[in-house]
Amino acid sequence: MKKYILFLTVSIALLSGCKKDPQINDNGVIESDTAFIGKPFVFPGGVNSPRYRKIDIPTDNPMTEEGVLLGRMLFYDPVLSMDSTISCASCHKAEFEFGDGTALSKKIFNQQTKRHTPTLINLGMNKRFFWDGRKNTLEESVGDALLGEQSYAFSITEARLKNQSRYTYLFKKAFGRPGNITAENIHKAIAQFLRSMVSIDSKFDKYMRGEANLSSDELEGFDIFNSNTRGDCFHCHADGPYLTFANQGLLFANNALDSSATLYEFKDYGLGDFTANSFDNGRFKIPTLRNIEHSAPYMHDGRFKTLEEVVNFYSDSLKYSPNIDPLMQLFFQGGSRLNQLEKQQLIAFLKTLTDESFRNNPKFQNPF
Numbered sequence: 001m002k003k004y005i006l007f008l009t010v011s012i013a014l015l016s017g018c019k020k021d022p023q024i025n026d027n028g029v030i031e032s033d034t035a036f037i038g039k040p041f042v043f044p045g046g047v048n049s050p051r052y053r054k055i056d057i058p059t060d061n062p063m064t065e066e067g068v069l070l071g072r073m074l075f076y077d078p079v080l081s082m083d084s085t086i087s088c089a090s091c092h093k094a095e096f097e098f099g100d101g102t103a104l105s106k107k108i109f110n111q112q113t114k115r116h117t118p119t120l121i122n123l124g125m126n127k128r129f130f131w132d133g134r135k136n137t138l139e140e141s142v143g144d145a146l147l148g149e150q151s152y153a154f155s156i157t158e159a160r161l162k163n164q165s166r167y168t169y170l171f172k173k174a175f176g177r178p179g180n181i182t183a184e185n186i187h188k189a190i191a192q193f194l195r196s197m198v199s200i201d202s203k204f205d206k207y208m209r210g211e212a213n214l215s216s217d218e219l220e221g222f223d224i225f226n227s228n229t230r231g232d233c234f235h236c237h238a239d240g241p242y243l244t245f246a247n248q249g250l251l252f253a254n255n256a257l258d259s260s261a262t263l264y265e266f267k268d269y270g271l272g273d274f275t276a277n278s279f280d281n282g283r284f285k286i287p288t289l290r291n292i293e294h295s296a297p298y299m300h301d302g303r304f305k306t307l308e309e310v311v312n313f314y315s316d317s318l319k320y321s322p323n324i325d326p327l328m329q330l331f332f333q334g335g336s337r338l339n340q341l342e343k344q345q346l347i348a349f350l351k352t353l354t355d356e357s358f359r360n361n362p363k364f365q366n367p368f
């Protein structure tokens, strides 16, 4: 009898120790607390190879499958804009590598953006965001984008999201109970989605992994890209041999795009807008060249419509200003002065950076 009582007490103690507060989810199903913890997000194999820069995941925003999915829904949902007309994807379009095919994009209330919409590729490996580098984290960048491009007002958005059970459910899954719908969690979820947007399967990646060959023209273009005396592109557009991003020591440069007799005649001050240091006027974020074939037009104002125009510019039309980057080493002769064949070979090489599986990745497409 004594034994029986002991057994009973122990079982009750054990049972009550593990007892979970049952919760009814939005589909009316009773779930325990553990069901509110999302599944850890797993990046595609190969991303963690040392050939790529490490993806920077803040400790207070670990990635879950549910968080990434929520971020993807919010990315495509115009519900976040003041008048429910514009989503991130209105400007960051899949077919342009999540950039835009026009020089400037249309914002809310028919206004134009100040600058060209950039691509969103491997941003988790990047340290500074926007052409003028005004943000240091993806979470802050999402907040900036929402306010700047979509005239986002959280109080309006909150009410709209709370009315949709798919959102209340996913916020809980993504951020654990209570999973409140807050501006901070909106930023975190979209940042998770942006971090998931990884491109590592271009022909160039495959070549570096020994899985594909480059043609003789492409190889010659690679040499032009990497040579001090020929194209001289690698100084700024490479981060080690793998071109995952820009030169991480430099990040910003004046690439002799515009003439300015002093430091003050640039139409757009770029980095100088943010730092208020006149030496930074005319300096811009060095963009990734990944998937460059499909992200025309080019530069912070979208002035060049084709890669031919870009290469002609670097070859023959560099413009003087007092703070041209010293790494524009061929400026003294007006540019790299490539001949027609070399220009074509350089472009052939740039096209090896195209990763068809990125733009077409079903995990990045409109989930609605």
Ligand code: HEC
Pocket (backbone or CB within 6 Å): 075, 086, 087, 088, 089, 090, 091, 092, 105, 106, 107, 108, 113, 114, 115, 116, 117, 118, 119, 120, 123, 128, 129, 130, 131, 132, 138, 141, 142, 145, 146, 149, 150, 190, 194, 285
């Ligand atoms: C109206 C068009 C438009 C919309 C809508 C828009 N963006 Fe952008 N985005 C831009 C432009 C233009 C820039 C560059 C602005 C600058 O650098 O000054 C930019 C820059 C960015 C950057 C910096 C990229 C880099 O390489 O540094 C991120 C990240 C970003 N947007 C994310 C988003 C997200 C997330 C949303 C939705 C919440 C969004 N954008 C909505 C046009 C848009």
Ligand code: HEC
Pocket (backbone or CB within 6 Å): 225, 231, 232, 233, 234, 235, 236, 237, 252, 253, 254, 255, 257, 283, 284, 285, 286, 287, 288, 289, 292, 295, 297, 298, 299, 300, 301, 310, 311, 314, 315, 325, 327, 328, 336, 346
């Ligand atoms: C001194 C650093 C530097 C060098 C060297 C350099 N670039 Fe750039 N590149 C930049 C910067 C900075 C930008 C953005 C400038 C802007 O928009 O104002 C840029 C923009 C570009 C763009 C447009 C990208 C986009 O998404 O709009 C292409 C393409 C490009 N460079 C290719 C090249 C090639 C090819 C070479 C070699 C012939 C080269 N670059 C050499 C710094 C450099």
